[in-house]
Amino acid sequence: MNRFRLRLEPRSDLPKWLPWAVPVGSFLAALVAGAVVLLITGQNPISVYARIVDRAFLSQGAFTGTLISATPLLFTGLCAAVAFRIGFFNIGGEGQFVMGAIFGSGIALKMGADAPGVLAVVVMVLCGALGGGLWGLIPGILKARFRTNEIITSLMLNYVAAVIATYLIFDSESFWRELTGSGAVFPKGKLIPDVAWFPKLDLGSIIVPFGFLLGMVIAGWLFVLQRKTRFGFEMRVVGGAPTTARYAGMRPTRVVIAVAALSGALAGIGGAVDVGNFRHVLDPKGLQQSGFGYAGIVVAALARLNPVAVVFVAILLGGITNAGYALRGPDFPAGLVGVLEGLILFFTLGGEVLARYRISRTVRLGESDKALEPA
Amino acid sequence: MSINDNIFLVILASAMFYGTPLVFASLGELLSERSGVLNLGVEGMMLLGAVAAAWVSTNVGGPAYVVLPLAILASMVAAGLGASIHAFLTITLRVNQIISGLALTIFAGAAGLSSYLAGIWHLGQGPVRHQFLKIDVFGLADTPVVGPLLFHQTLLTYLSWVFVIAASVYLFRTRMGLHVRAVGESPQTADSVGIPVARYRYAHVIIGGSFSGIAGACFSLMIVPIWVDGMTAGQGWIALALVIFGFWRPDLTLVGAYLFGALSSLSLILQSRGIQISTAFLTALPYLMTIVVLVVVSNSARRKQLGAPAALGKPYEREER
Numbered sequence: 001m002n003r004f005r006l007r008l009e010p011r012s013d014l015p016k017w018l019p020w021a022v023p024v025g026s027f028l029a030a031l032v033a034g035a036v037v038l039l040i041t042g043q044n045p046i047s048v049y050a051r052i053v054d055r056a057f058l059s060q061g062a063f064t065g066t067l068i069s070a071t072p073l074l075f076t077g078l079c080a081a082v083a084f085r086i087g088f089f090n091i092g093g094e095g096q097f098v099m100g101a102i103f104g105s106g107i108a109l110k111m112g113a114d115a116p117g118v119l120a121v122v123v124m125v126l127c128g129a130l131g132g133g134l135w136g137l138i139p140g141i142l143k144a145r146f147r148t149n150e151i152i153t154s155l156m157l158n159y160v161a162a163v164i165a166t167y168l169i170f171d172s173e174s175f176w177r178e179l180t181g182s183g184a185v186f187p188k189g190k191l192i193p194d195v196a197w198f199p200k201l202d203l204g205s206i207i208v209p210f211g212f213l214l215g216m217v218i219a220g221w222l223f224v225l226q227r228k229t230r231f232g233f234e235m236r237v238v239g240g241a242p243t244t245a246r247y248a249g250m251r252p253t254r255v256v257i258a259v260a261a262l263s264g265a266l267a268g269i270g271g272a273v274d275v276g277n278f279r280h281v282l283d284p285k286g287l288q289q290s291g292f293g294y295a296g297i298v299v300a301a302l303a304r305l306n307p308v309a310v311v312f313v314a315i316l317l318g319g320i321t322n323a324g325y326a327l328r329g330p331d332f333p334a335g336l337v338g339v340l341e342g343l344i345l346f347f348t349l350g351g352e353v354l355a356r357y358r359i360s361r362t363v364r365l366g367e368s369d370k371a372l373e374p375a
Numbered sequence: 376m377s378i379n380d381n382i383f384l385v386i387l388a389s390a391m392f393y394g395t396p397l398v399f400a401s402l403g404e405l406l407s408e409r410s411g412v413l414n415l416g417v418e419g420m421m422l423l424g425a426v427a428a429a430w431v432s433t434n435v436g437g438p439a440y441v442v443l444p445l446a447i448l449a450s451m452v453a454a455g456l457g458a459s460i461h462a463f464l465t466i467t468l469r470v471n472q473i474i475s476g477l478a479l480t481i482f483a484g485a486a487g488l489s490s491y492l493a494g495i496w497h498l499g500q501g502p503v504r505h506q507f508l509k510i511d512v513f514g515l516a517d518t519p520v521v522g523p524l525l526f527h528q529t530l531l532t533y534l535s536w537v538f539v540i541a542a543s544v545y546l547f548r549t550r551m552g553l554h555v556r557a558v559g560e561s562p563q564t565a566d567s568v569g570i571p572v573a574r575y576r577y578a579h580v581i582i583g584g585s586f587s588g589i590a591g592a593c594f595s596l597m598i599v600p601i602w603v604d605g606m607t608a609g610q611g612w613i614a615l616a617l618v619i620f621g622f623w624r625p626d627l628t629l630v631g632a633y634l635f636g637a638l639s640s641l642s643l644i645l646q647s648r649g650i651q652i653s654t655a656f657l658t659a660l661p662y663l664m665t666i667v668v669l670v671v672v673s674n675s676a677r678r679k680q681l682g683a684p685a686a687l688g689k690p691y692e693r694e695e696r
Contacts, residue, residue, distance in 0.1 A: 152615060167653075335493075
């Protein structure tokens with residue numbers, strides 16, 4: 001009996017087109033797999049996909065909605081991309097995002113209606129970065145000092161952050177909570193003053209939120225930071241070979257702590273932007289339901305941890321998310337967004353392997369075929 | 376007022392009730408990790424199990440003693456299929472285990488396949504038809520102290536005890552268990568003495584995943600016997616922490632699961648008795664405790680002593696030998 005086995009052999013040469021072809025090919029393969037799921041469950045994949053594309057990018061105002069959905073993903077995507085690049089698996093983007101929202105909304109309420117608009121926006125962004133950065137610092141320090149597994153600690157802190165946000169709005173009479181009007185009956189957050197509402201860039205048919213522009217600028221800055229600076233070089237060495245880094249006189253623990261804080265700060269800015277640009281209140285339930293932190297990991301993985309690519313992937317996944325919201329209803333399958341995201345990620349991961357290795361099928365000859373073997 | 380209304384007994388009994396899914400899920404993850412594969416897809420696999428069990432319980436005709444075992448079986452198959460994706464990606468293709476596991480949770484989780492299937496099957500419009508109820512074993516439920524703890528639980532809780540004992544015996548008293556631990560500790564060594572590393576890993580990832588399925592079924596057939604999107608509410612992540620919390624040992628994992636079960640039911644019980652306590656603090660406590668325990672066990676020498684599989688998270692390439 002012949003037995004086939006898959007064997008992976010490292011590729012010696014990488015064709016130039018491969019790094020581009022792999023994500024595109026993986027994406028298409030994921031769409032095909034998604035179509036199979038839709039077909040099995042009695043849906044028409046072509047019409048479902050056509051509706052997604054229409055409501056994500058083509059129809060009136062669709063792209064504006066897509067940018068709104070893409071903005072938080074852009075920040076959490078950058079958060080994951082920066083951390084994963086050095087092998088620090090920060091799964092805590094979710095919690096850092098929430099802390100950014102708490103800090104951002106808190107300072108906006110504190111500054112009140114008399115603060116100059118520009119100052120309010122800048123201070124909110126900085127406070128968001130502070131909140132998320134501090135939250136990201138915890139798993140970073142624990143990892144660097146005690147070698148504690150950052151995956152679980154950052155994950156646990158997501159829940160702690162969610163508990164804090166819920167406490168501020170539902171279980172206490174905190175500064176964040178609206179206690180007058182309808183807020184006295186149904187717990188909800190205080191609306192931040194108009195001056196702290198982030199601007200939007202009106203391009204006629206498309207409205208670009210300020211938060212998205214900010215995210216693009218930060219993505220560009222991160223790209224330069226990683227490629228052109230000493231710190232970026234240290235990040236690459238620590239990520240690739242921590243022992244080498246130590247021999248070269250770098251301090252991996254410091255790099256880990258700095259990157260953990262940076263990663264958290266990015267998600268935190270996302271949280272402040274989410275309050276300033278869109279929600280205008282601290283909304284624990286809404287934050288919990290949206291799961292931006294986890295989706296950010298998908299974004300980062302699909303962007304192959306490249307900050308600039310994160311921008312484009314965020315728009316793509318933001319489009320799918322936006323279409324999912326817009327089409328939500330009895331004739332559109334719920335949960336399809338997650339299925340597609342998961343499939344895209346599975347195929348990208350598999351595709352990466354195809355890019356790095358050549359797959360060969362070796363045939364092992366069984367006992368009965370021994371005679372065929374050359375002597 | 377009988378002694379069985381004593382607040383500690385009530386808390387303990389409900390800890391066992393709410394802790395049951397955690398026992399199954401963490402036990403499954405433990406098997407997977409003992410073979411060297413970290414699977415962050417627990418939450419997603421639990422939801423797959425929950426939705427499959429809810430479908431069977433609602434749609435398959437027949438008496439409860441036929442339908443409920445079928446529902447459990449379906450939950451194991453559904454979650455096992457999910458786990459096999461992770462197994463293929465991480466064992467055969469040697470993909471990063473962290474990202475692959477996360478992908479599984481996103482694919483199958485609260486906004487993914489489980490909610491997709493529930494929508495298509497029109498679940499969640501009413502309670503499931505059959506559910507696991509607490510049974511009065513030998514009529515001993517009213518026995519002082521031990522009655523509510525040992526003789527008034529659901530079948531799933533008793534099943535979880537069987538699983539814990541079986542897993543302990545399997546891992547530490549059988550040849551195969553020794554092989555699993557060898558594969559998780561040093562796949563090279565295991566391979567050199569002829570243990571099929573990949574086969575062991577596949578088996579344990581998939582069987583471990585199917586345990587997560589039962590954990591999900593605990594939610595849809597026992598705790599909240601009606602389908603709700605994302606009903607496992609993050610317990611899959613807790614299960615991951617519990618494996619470390621229990622030092623990769625089935626018996627200690629059970630203790631940890633009940634501790635978490637107690638904490639999650641504590642605030643409700645205390646409030647129903649008029650004791651005012653901050654629910655936020657109580658809710659956050661398990662997560663904070665996990666972090667503290669992780670820090671304590673994270674010293675690598677101590678980790679080894681405590682049973683952390685040395686090759687956890689590392690793909691095995693035979694050629695490297």
